[in-house]
Amino acid sequence: MGKGRAPCCDKTKVKRGPWSQEEDLKLISFVHKYGHENWRSLPKQAGLLRCGKSCRLRWINYLRPDVKRGNFSAEEEETIIKLHQSFGNKWSKIASKLPGRTDNEIKNVWHTHLKKRLSSDTNLNADEAAIKGSLDEEEETSQESSRNASMSFGGSNNSSKEDDTHICQTFEYFQDYSEFTGILQEVDKPELLEVPFDLDPDIWSFIDGSDSFQQPENSSNSWAPRECEEDEVEKWFKHLESELGLVENDNQQQQHNEAKEESSSSSLLESYELLIH
DNA sequence: AAAATTCCCAACCGCATCTTC
């Protein structure tokens, strides 16, 4: 890098605001194939009308496969509080101690929940101190339990089901086959694998599907497309079919369909990780 | 049921730091 480069981006020519599913797909598949060594040039090569900064943020905070979504557990919240006491508003530092959590997410949780909780705890403790002398033993016990109840605020015990919901929300808009093909054609007219079912394989055939993007001019090793071994793809498809119940008999299929909404979200994430790693 | 208010979070902005020339 160095002198004579163009500015980060022309803000009059880039799209802003919420990301569409199409943009997400383009970004995911581009990063999957070529990595993200150069955020500045990525939007152009991926066919995105976005600032590189925006792409980076979207990837880190939302699309990265290892992003953990859903409510923070009580343990995570306590960890954040402790780390905040040590590091202050160093959100990235705090995030590095919480695998799967992003600095942005931690920052949001801090401002929306933990800060309030801490200040209410402080007030509670002050009140406690003020009235302590006049309380008999029974009243003190009551105060203690009240404070403990306050400490467990945050909805952290319902994380399991809500995790699934959040993961599902992340992936749910990838479920329309026709949209994928449209995006495929728009990105770079890749050869789409014919997949006889309607869901996730389309995403991944899209992602693995050949030369969807402009190859960077000076391709270094990190930019070179990853080799997608056929047996690896086949293995992954089998895994996916199994996860989605597509290799089951009718009864199993019916049972599976009933549970489909719950299982598909985690399966998707699992499959994504399986493919990426 | 509708309006008002509050809450939440994804995304933007601008500054700081790092990297390269």
Next chain:
DNA sequence: CGAAGATGCGGTTGGGAATTT
């Protein structure tokens, strides 16, 4: 060593969802 671009970070905000009146 300084200049300039790239990237990272933290503060802030807009708008949709949820809740209250």
